[in-house]
Amino acid sequence: MKTLIRIAIIAMLPFVLSSCDSVLSWIGGYMCQLAPDSDHCFQWTAAQSGDTSDCDKIKGLRFKDGGSNPPRDKCYLMVAENTGNYDACKKIKGWIGSYTASQCVSGAAIKADDPAWCARLAAGTADYSNCASKLASSDKVKSKDGEFAKLREQLGDDPNDKELRKKYNDLKTDLNARYELMNPAERTNFFKEKRESLMKDIDDEDVKQSIAKSYNDYKVGNAGAKYTDLVSNLQDITEKQQLIKELDDAANTLTDTVKESMANIVNDKKDEFVEGAKEKWAEWLDKNMTDNMKNKLTKLQGLKDKFDKGSAAYDDISKKYESFKKAYDEIKALNDKAKEFDKMVGEGKIDAGQAKVLKWATLLNKGLEYTTAYVPVFGSTISTVSKATFDTVIKVATKRAERTNSMQKCIDDPLNCDPNSITAY
16 A cells, blocks of 8 residues: 555656645545555545545445444544644544544643643543653653743743743643642652752751741642642742841851950950951951842842732841841941041051040940841841840940040049049950
């Protein structure tokens, strides 16, 4: 039969100056009727052209007594598989020994890797199970999930890319369909692994509990949310809480650096520690606040856009951003002021001793107020310096201020100077 078709095509090529579909139509219309196995000839031409009218010509004489026409039904199935035209499946009559419409849909969906059509089959049937096992295996869903994560990240970098957004939306639909095809046990295990992968770097129990609470609140308010929405929300919440934890750690590290520097003054009572502590604080500030903290503030600002304006998550991030930004700006201003005093020393306007007093007067008057104004979200990040130490530092700072005033009075009015008011520290 194939030899006959080849001869026919070669013979008519010089005379037929038309499209390939026309050639196939000519073969189906004339040559297949002359072929000894016309049924298979019509199947071949229909599958190649996608035209079910050739299937209609299949007589299936060998099956006439059985009341079915397997060759014709198979022809419709072949058209559906080759072209993705699921309407061809509707023409299948079925019956004993033949193909069914659901077999046709399942076969076409598997060949086209199309989970949406699997979902149209009756759940629990063999055709549905076969289709789902091929298109919604854990490995297949995991692969699509990885592609989705990459596209989500790319779209975050360039949200105005229309072509990228279309790919993202198409893949989102595809992934949700595959996830729904998984059986309940598979879905549970798959999502559990996904959740664990998103939270694998989180050791802090406070942060984990906060993420769990926010995520559960979202699920309660969005009962019909699809897999991609659930994952995206969980990822946003995780990123948000991790970032806030980092900000808490950074703010408290700064607070502790200031307090511990003052504790050195309390414990050792050596003026050399004053300047050394200040330099330590300034070094940390320059290293962490200028670039690292700015990046975190930028990320926190951008994270707000992932939540609806006016929502609890949006308001929470806004408050945290404003709180940290205020602390950052004011502490940086203190550091800049200290640098101004150093510059004045270089210009000969004040001496090093006066600069030292001015710097610590500024720090003691405002620095502690600013560093303690930032209230951490997570209890695990609360400052490790005890309140007792902090209170002692304040007392020492007050005594130092009194000593400075006493010295100045003696310099200004030596005759009325009270030597007993001037202490060694």
